[in-house]
Amino acid sequence: MWKVLERLLFRVTVSPTSRLAERKSFYSTLMATFNLKINGKLQKVEVDPTTPMLWVLRDHLDLQGTKYGCGIAQCGACTVHLDGIAVRSCQLPVSAVGKQAVTTIEGLSAHGDHPVQKAWIEHDVAQCGYCQAGQIMSAASLLKMNPRPSDADIDAAMSGNICRCGTYTRIKAAIRSAANR
Amino acid sequence: MDIEKTSYNRRSFLKVSVLSGGGMLLGFSLVAQSKPAGLKVQAALSGEGAELTSFIRITPQGQIAILSPNPEFGQNVKTAMPMIVAEELDVDWKTVVVEQAPFNTRLYGRQFTGGSQGIRQYWKSLRTAGASARQMLMEAAAQAWKVPVGEITTEAGVLHHKTSGKTAGYGAMATEAAKLPVPKEVKLKAVDTFKILSTPRQNVDGMSIVTGKPLFSLDYRQPGMLIAMMVHPPGFGQKLKSFDATAVRKMPGIRDVFSIKIFQEDYAQEIFDTRTFNELVVIVGRSTWEVMQAKKKLPVQWEPIADTVEKQNAFGQMRDKIVPAGLETTDAHYAGMKEREAQPAKELRRDGDPETAFRQAAKVLERTYTAPFLAHNSMEPLNCFAHVTAEKAFLACGIQAPEFTERAIAARLGMPIEKIDIQLTRMGGGFGRKAYGHYMVEAALISQKMKAPVKLIYSREDDMTYGIYRPMYRMTFRAAFDAAGNLTAFHVRGGGIPESPLGGSENNFPAGAIDHYLADEWTFPSNITVGAFRAPRSNFIAVAQQAFLDEVAETMGKDPIGFRLELLERAKTKPVGKNNTYEADRYAGVLKLVRDKSGWGQSSPANLHRGVAVYFCHNSYAAHVVDLSMKEGQPVVEKVTSAVDCGIVVNPEAAGNMVEGAVVDGIGNALFGNLTVKGGKPQQSNFDNYRMIRHNEAPKVIEVHFVKNEIDPTGLGEPPFPPVIAALANALYKATGKRLYSQPFQPALDKRNTGQPVQG
């Protein structure tokens, strides 16, 4: 169990020191073509290879559900799944995705009926709602790894997602009830 | 049962028309009827010639839509307002469709979200509109069935005539109803017969939120849209000198680099107009990532500002605001506030003879409290879509005070206001920050220059370092006691950078409960721009005052709740002075409720430390008890018990969520919130150096209780926020034996853990 959690945590908190931009040379204009597997569909994009998945999703694929909050892996608003595991898409360059499957909030379920989404509605979790796509993606990944998380497990998996509206207690309650489904 | 007139000053605020294709459209103004006193914003606006603000639409097929007029930023008005209409209309909530009304001052009148005003202001109008539509449907049925209208009843969107057994859905009568005159007055339901109101209802946008639908401003797109970002001076007290766009222009995807001036020099700013950094360098390109790269590479030179005079239009009153030159520093701010406090202050309220009472006191308790600048840090950074052509300016974004910004945009673009068209999107948090619409003016100017649709996006760093912070504050309280230990006099002196928190609250509790009372204030000028932040001013006064009262109670050897109740009893039975703004009974009511629900006074486990606080602001009363334990020298909030009196609770589900959110947000800001400056430059720029409360730091349990009454609803977004900080401070004292006087509290807790002396 700890192994899984550790892997999860490690993926979740990529160090912000490796800011992608800094590694890029001034005039690098190299565009490249990537064939990405997103929400079960193959998608072709032609972009600068350093472009984070966050902006590939939002600007190039018109998937607006994944949110920008900080750009440095501190807030979790941009959380997506890479082969089912929560990652911060603002720190995931498109060139690093390869054949791994990307799932965004739009692809989490066909009809908004993933147990986590259902629990979120039932507990009326959202206030402004901006952070919630990221919260839901983190929670869904947690429950996939660990279907019966303790409160400490929830704390560990969810503390990378900031909610300024302060919906944390409802998030915890919703995760608990999703786990019991 | 209330009877409500449907006209105001002889002008009807309801207007009905037949929909093309049949059915009924009832438009109604939300401004005409309600005129709450208080907030300056209202005073200026209540005279506005508002037209129609919102709509009820009933199609012949019986589909019922309610357009919610207010900008939504998470306070759930988009669900609450239609609930109020639906209650009086008497329809099945499950069949009602809720839409966001587009913003248009000619059509909709004032739309402002802030000051916890949404529901309070519109309560009567919303109810009257719903009741009027129902009345007209009943009249139409009575005419069709040739029976007296008094025999018609309704239930869940269906009209009934009991004796003849006739029934019809609202849709069937809607077209005919729309041809009838609007009734002159209507009966409103009795509060105890509510079926939708005061029952828990889920957020109407809940499904769209959990499935990632593009609801927010940042999600809004149009074909051919360009992305713009801006570069602003790195610090306050600086302005643009020059920039060199040569290299950046050649970067991939970049379309243009230029500077814009937000307001012309002679423009008289209204209340939400700001010119923090009046000239910005703008980079426009085809994708966000490309523009972000270019932004980092752009060489820009800055220079210091001179003392500047800004022209301001404060609700028609012209005045000059002086913005001092200089590169300011937080340490100097704290030192400056201390020095300024010792100089003469402006008196706000005086009862009895406070000077003599203090001179004759057997004992005086004096304590000083401070608080830092706070950044709003809404999770959605500022952004705005604009498409400006010669014909019109179209903007789409989240904005808390669209009406004000609309005027600013019209003035700046030199376009008549009719040509400005704003579409309101959902806001990813506002907390006051999105009342200041400079980003909309900026987006409009960029689009005008590019002759293209443009989305202006602030990076998180831009959002955090641009200002419009919660002001810095300092307050000193003094209490005088006679030889018998009775509280005889009270003095509060408050000030801030650049505003005082105190003005407007000098008549709030404990004024009215103490014979000799003095309140005075001062200000300290600065070039750092500040503005409304969740529960403006109260967010500090409540903390300082309620922590001080805790210490006064302790000095007198009294229970913190018992002592406050004694003061409130005095304020009720023998009030001192006039103009006291609070109702002592309601104040005491939340305190008693929180006492009973939290089990205050009962023995609790040895490692549990409790603090209490109560406050009245934005027309509602809130009290909290915070239960802490200490683990490895750090506080763990085990439980918060909250009691709130906000009149009738429209939607208990959303109301509970708002209070819980305010509790979490308050504790987070109290422990960690801190925006400091050095050489004019904000020292925090993103969430790696501006600490926000996180999931594992939130209270384990938050229990919310509402006072049950039949008072018209009052605000809820703000009132529970300020007192929770004080309750936390009081609990921290119980846990650590040290009182903390300076926010944020966390640094002192950390020092304590490392054995360093705790300051303050």
Ligand code: FES
């Ligand atoms: S935007 Fe990626 S973690 Fe904040």
Ligand code: FES
């Ligand atoms: S719901 Fe608003 S930031 Fe989480």
